[in-house]
Amino acid sequence: MDKDILTHKGFIEDKIAKLHGKDGKDKEKARDLARYHTEMTRNFQHERQIHLFVMLFFALLMIGSWAFCGWSFTVATGGISIDSLSLPAIILTVIITTLEIFYIRYYYRLENRTQKLYVLDKKIFEIIES
Numbered sequence: 001m002d003k004d005i006l007t008h009k010g011f012i013e014d015k016i017a018k019l020h021g022k023d024g025k026d027k028e029k030a031r032d033l034a035r036y037h038t039e040m041t042r043n044f045q046h047e048r049q050i051h052l053f054v055m056l057f058f059a060l061l062m063i064g065s066w067a068f069c070g071w072s073f074t075v076a077t078g079g080i081s082i083d084s085l086s087l088p089a090i091i092l093t094v095i096i097t098t099l100e101i102f103y104i105r106y107y108y109r110l111e112n113r114t115q116k117l118y119v120l121d122k123k124i125f126e127i128i129e130s
Contacts, residue, residue, distance in 0.1 A: 001044070001051075001110065002106070002109060002110060002113065003046050004044075005110070005113045005114060005117070006113065006119070007042055008037075008040050008044075009116065009117060009120065010115070012033070012037050012117075012120050012124075013023060013120065015033050016033075016120065016124060016127065019033065019127050020127060026127075027127070027128055030124055030127045030128045031128060033124055034121070034124045034125065034128065037121065038118075038121070039120075040049060040059045041114070041117050041121070043090050044114050044117065045114060046060075047110075048107075048110055048111065048114050049065055051103075051106075051107055051110060052107065053102070053103065055100070055103050055107050056130050058096065058099060058100050059100055060105060061100075062093075062100045063097050065093040065096050065097075066093060068078070068089055068093075069090065069093050070091055071084060072089060
């Protein structure tokens with residue numbers, strides 16, 4: 001989806017460059033472009049919302065896995081030792097934490113690129129209003 005946003009942004013910027021400074025006939029094309037861009041932006045926003053929910057779900061899993069590892073340390077008899085902690089629990093915690101770190105990074109890029117689409121709305125409306 002990240003690449004789709006960049007492709008859409010490039011497409012809209014090309015169309016804006018072609019429409020900029022044209023006569024009234026092209027204002028209808030600008031309106032069509034505005035409708036298309038608005039619909040695509042809505043689709044990207046919906047995808048972004050789904051990714052937010054998935055990211056939050058994995059954050060809860062990560063917190064739960066860290067809590068389980070912490071609980072395993074406190075329950076251990078005879079002091080804290082790595083033998084008392086389940087190796088699969090450690091591996092699962094490391095995997096989920098790594099996955100969450102990369103997912104946060106991906107979501108951050110997704111959020112910022114979606115925000116850049118709003119500037120294009122303004123440029124299209126300036127063409128329509130001129």
